[in-house]
Amino acid sequence: MSTASRVMDLPEERAWKLPSRGRVGMxxxxxxxxxxxxxxxxxxxxxxxxxxxGPTPAQVLEVPILGTICLLSSSFTIxxxxxxxxxxxxxxxxxxxxxxxxxxxxxxxxxxxxxxxxIVHDGLTIRTNLFGTTFYSxxxxxxxxxxxxxxxxxxxxxxxxxxxxxxxxxxxxxVIALYWHFVDVVWVVVFTVVYVIGR
Amino acid sequence: MSNLQxxxxxxxxxxxESEKARRSRSTALLEWLQxxxxxxxxxxxxxxxxxxxxxxxxxxxxxxxxxRIQLAxxxxxFLTAEVYNRFFTMHGTTMVFxxxxxxxxxxxxxxxxxxxxxxxxxxxxxxxxSFWLTAFGGMLLYFSFLGGGLYGAGxxxxxxxxxxxxLTARTFSPGNATDYWALALIVSGFGTLGTAVNIIATIxxxxxxxxxxxxxxxxxxxxxxxxxxxxxxxTPLTAAQFMLLIDRYxxxxxxxTQAGGSALVWVHFFWIFGHPEVYVLVLPAFxxxxxxxxxxxxxxxxxxxxxxxASVGIMFVSLGxxxxxxxxxxxxxxxxxFFVLSTMLVGIPTGIxxxxxxxxxxxxxxxxxxxxxxxxxxxxxxxIAGLTGIMLSVAPMDxxxxxxxxxxxxxxxxxxxxxxxxxxxxxxxxxxxxxGRMMSERLGKWHFWLFxxxxxxxxxxxxxxxxxxxxxxxxxxxxxxxxNTLNLIVSVGGFIQGIAVLIFAYNFxxxxxxxxxxxxxxxxxxxxxxxxxxxxxxxNFAEEPEVRSRRPLWDLKxxxxxxxxxxx
Ligand code: HEM
Ligand SMILES: [Cu+2]
Numbered sequence: 001m002s003t004a005s006r007v008m009d010l011p012e013e014r015a016w017k018l019p020s021r022g023r024v025g026m027x028x029x030x031x032x033x034x035x036x037x038x039x040x041x042x043x044x045x046x047x048x049x050x051x052x053x054g055p056t057p058a059q060v061l062e063v064p065i066l067g068t069i070c071l072l073s074s075s076f077t078i079x080x081x082x083x084x085x086x087x088x089x090x091x092x093x094x095x096x097x098x099x100x101x102x103x104x105x106x107x108x109x110x111x112x113x114x115x116x117x118x119i120v121h122d123g124l125t126i127r128t129n130l131f132g133t134t135f136y137s138x139x140x141x142x143x144x145x146x147x148x149x150x151x152x153x154x155x156x157x158x159x160x161x162x163x164x165x166x167x168x169x170x171x172x173x174x175v176i177a178l179y180w181h182f183v184d185v186v187w188v189v190v191f192t193v194v195y196v197i198g199r
Numbered sequence: 200m201s202n203l204q205x206x207x208x209x210x211x212x213x214x215x216e217s218e219k220a221r222r223s224r225s226t227a228l229l230e231w232l233q234x235x236x237x238x239x240x241x242x243x244x245x246x247x248x249x250x251x252x253x254x255x256x257x258x259x260x261x262x263x264x265x266x267r268i269q270l271a272x273x274x275x276x277f278l279t280a281e282v283y284n285r286f287f288t289m290h291g292t293t294m295v296f297x298x299x300x301x302x303x304x305x306x307x308x309x310x311x312x313x314x315x316x317x318x319x320x321x322x323x324x325x326x327x328x329s330f331w332l333t334a335f336g337g338m339l340l341y342f343s344f345l346g347g348g349l350y351g352a353g354x355x356x357x358x359x360x361x362x363x364x365x366l367t368a369r370t371f372s373p374g375n376a377t378d379y380w381a382l383a384l385i386v387s388g389f390g391t392l393g394t395a396v397n398i399i400a401t402i403x404x405x406x407x408x409x410x411x412x413x414x415x416x417x418x419x420x421x422x423x424x425x426x427x428x429x430x431x432x433x434t435p436l437t438a439a440q441f442m443l444l445i446d447r448y449x450x451x452x453x454x455x456t457q458a459g460g461s462a463l464v465w466v467h468f469f470w471i472f473g474h475p476e477v478y479v480l481v482l483p484a485f486x487x488x489x490x491x492x493x494x495x496x497x498x499x500x501x502x503x504x505x506x507x508x509a510s511v512g513i514m515f516v517s518l519g520x521x522x523x524x525x526x527x528x529x530x531x532x533x534x535x536x537f538f539v540l541s542t543m544l545v546g547i548p549t550g551i552x553x554x555x556x557x558x559x560x561x562x563x564x565x566x567x568x569x570x571x572x573x574x575x576x577x578x579x580x581x582x583i584a585g586l587t588g589i590m591l592s593v594a595p596m597d598x599x600x601x602x603x604x605x606x607x608x609x610x611x612x613x614x615x616x617x618x619x620x621x622x623x624x625x626x627x628x629x630x631x632x633x634x635g636r637m638m639s640e641r642l643g644k645w646h647f648w649l650f651x652x653x654x655x656x657x658x659x660x661x662x663x664x665x666x667x668x669x670x671x672x673x674x675x676x677x678x679x680x681x682x683n684t685l686n687l688i689v690s691v692g693g694f695i696q697g698i699a700v701l702i703f704a705y706n707f708x709x710x711x712x713x714x715x716x717x718x719x720x721x722x723x724x725x726x727x728x729x730x731x732x733x734x735x736x737x738x739n740f741a742e743e744p745e746v747r748s749r750r751p752l753w754d755l756k757x758x759x760x761x762x763x764x765x766x767x
Contacts, residue, residue: 016408016409018403018404018405018406019403019404020404021321021322021400021401021403021404021405022400024321024399024400024403024404025321025322025396025397025399025400028395028396028399028400028426028427028430029392029396031427031430031431032392032395032396032430032431032433032434033434034431035430035431035432035434035435035438036434036435036437036438037438038435039434039435039438039439039468039471040438040442043442043453043464043468046461046464047453047459047460050459050460051458051459052458052459126445126449126450126451127449127450127451127452129452129458129459130452130458130459130460133445133446133451133452133453133460134453137441137442137445137451137453141441
């Protein structure tokens with residue numbers, strides 16, 4: 001290395017900036033969670049068509065178009081609300097956040113209706129056959145993550161409405177938003193595997 | 200936050216004195232206890248992790264002794280077959296999850312923030328949560344001895360540390376023992392995940408000024424790698440255990456061959472976790488050796504960038520070799536060939552490391568103190584273990600040796616000969632920093648020599664038993680198989696190691712009260728943890744350090760011959 005560049009390297013001469021620990025932590029968690037989902041997805045794919053008895057996916061599954069649209073657009077609304085809090089527009093922040101939660105709730109309602117139909121009408125439970133086992137596990141695992149994300153967002157919303165979530169917390173909110181985006185991306189994979197490939 | 204107050208080195212004069220007089224002994228004790236229970240300080244949590252693991256090391260060691268008593272002579276009835284199965288299951292599970300992982304994370308907790316000049320971990324409360332989850336997992340596992348039998352047959356888990364399906368199905372494992380196995384590991388797995396996230400965030404976001412990634416001590420580097428690997432290693436096990444519990448409690452069919460499920464899927468999932476897991480255990484051992492070998496050879500580590508690259512390389516390769524545990528299940532020859540080659544590939548970065556360590560020692564003024572002795576043992580034994588690993592990676596050879604004592608010998612050479620040796624080295628090395636006192640060198644040498652002799656008597660011999668065809672996990676054998684003498688020798692070696700560990704435990708406790716006062720830097724070392732007092736104050740460093748090279752303390756000690764003038 002030349003002398004000039006070594007002088008540049010001296011710590012005094014350069015601002016010392018490190019990535020935010022919240023983001024690094026959340027990204028690490030996301031990597032770990034991805035491995036968890038990967039195992040469930042692999043199991044799902046491996047067991048496609050291996051059930052010994054019915055019902056089969058083709059007979060009972062309907063593509064959850066509305067829920068999917070809602071969940072995916074919630075990535076947009078939460079991005080808007082991130083943007084708002086960064087610029088200190090707290091009303092807009094709360095508004096977009098509420099929209100995000102609403103969209104998430106519609107998604108969950110869709111899942112509830114779907115499961116009700118499958119269990120009561122089609123008689124498909126987790127013990128019926130391999131399809132039931134893998135379907136409820138994978139979709140359920142994802143739904144658990146949605147519920148977790150919704151809980152975090154709701155806490156933030158309540159705090160924001162009470163004026164307890166100042167704009168200075170935008171970094172924290174960005175970390176939660178990162179998680180929410182991850183939950184969305186996972187749904188794209190689950191949707192593809194369960195409703196496109198597996199049906 | 201009471202721990203903060205009690206740890207402050209300079210209490211406000213007067214206030215404490217009058218309070219102390221009023222306070223009775225028992226409240227003082229309670230406050231001391233509470234200070235440890237609610238602590239979020241990385242040093243205290245590190246110590247808790249290590250004490251917890253040493254406790255379980257003794258427990259699982261005792262289980263091993265029982266196993267060896269049973270196998271010492273043919274047709275023995277010291278343990279019944281059922282109890283024997285529980286003991287080898289609990290021995291393996293304990294050693295991997297309650298000794299290996301927590302003690303290595305204990306080292307990380309204690310040392311990493313000090314080495315990077317930080318005040319604490321990135322998320323101190325998550326850190327405490329992770330420890331207590333891990334601790335709860337351990338208690339849950341051992342509670343199975345009492346609670347596992349209440350509702351049916353069985354007691355402690357008895358399905359092996361790998362818990363192969365379909366043995367774990369309700370039909371074949373009634374009662375709750377298997378559930379304790381899964382639940383305990385899921386809980387401690389969450390703790391492990393939390394710690395891995397925490398270490399990564401700490402290393403990326405908490406380094407002191409001037410500590411660029413390529414100036415980090417190799418110890419810290421390896422913990423970055425190992426935590427990254429942990430993220431994708433422990434979660435597949437958690438996933439598979441969720442599936443197992445779904446099968447057992449909700450009537451699912453993941454591993455139910457009667458309903459089209461596949462037992463083989465479990466085997467794959469387990470080893471997708473299991474093989475990287477062995478690297479999660481061995482990389483921290485490398486981390487410890489990377490600190491001790493240079494300091495005790497009085498030379499900077501040889502080939503720092505190559506060491507970093509080799510560690511990252513090992514991390515990636517280790518994710519693609521798991522099926523070398525499955526050559527005997529009958530995979531296609533293409534699959535076999537793939538896993539043979541990928542497994543052999545691991546030998547390259549591993550070999551680079553061994554050469555670098557030897558080059559570090561080469562021409563150095565080696566000080567043969569206890570930490571270094573254990574590291575030298577590690578070097579030799581890890582080399583042999585790697586070579587038997589390569590032997591096993593050859594599929595036809597493995598068809599012969601799989602599930603024999605040869606495999607047991609191979610992995611104990613790594614797990615004991617490399618990892619436990621490095622753990623002991625690290626304990627002797629950082630003990631003075633954590634307690635302010637030296638461990639006895641004389642007892643340390645006794646410990647080392649007894650342990651190394653016992654180790655070789657036991658595990659060298661096991662290779663021959665394996666080649667003679669003795670299978671693993673059998674509770675007894677007939678006298679006419681030609682295994683009698685060798686088994687007796689193995690058991691004798693086990694006892695010698697047991698005595699050595701007891702000497703260590705004695706040394707560990709007595710030195711705390713009677714050891715020589717250590718001072719800040721007893722080994723004349725070079726990394727930041729040795730610049731602060733022993734034990735360090737709660738806040739670690741009075742002012743945030745600033746570094747310009749990989750050996751900041753060397754720079755301080757030799758202002759006219761600093762490293763940063765040479766490091767590129
Ligand atoms: C780095 C540290 C290592 C550790 C901690 C380790 C640990 C283990 C363990 C625990 C097992 C047996 C698991 C069981 O069946 O219960 C095992 C088996 C095996 N190891 Fe290693 N090992 C290490 C390095 C290596 C290396 C470097 C190689 C090859 C280059 C290797 C190749 C194998 C093979 C092929 C088996 C399967 C043997 C069989 O089950 O038939 N190992 N190892
Ligand atoms: Cu392996």
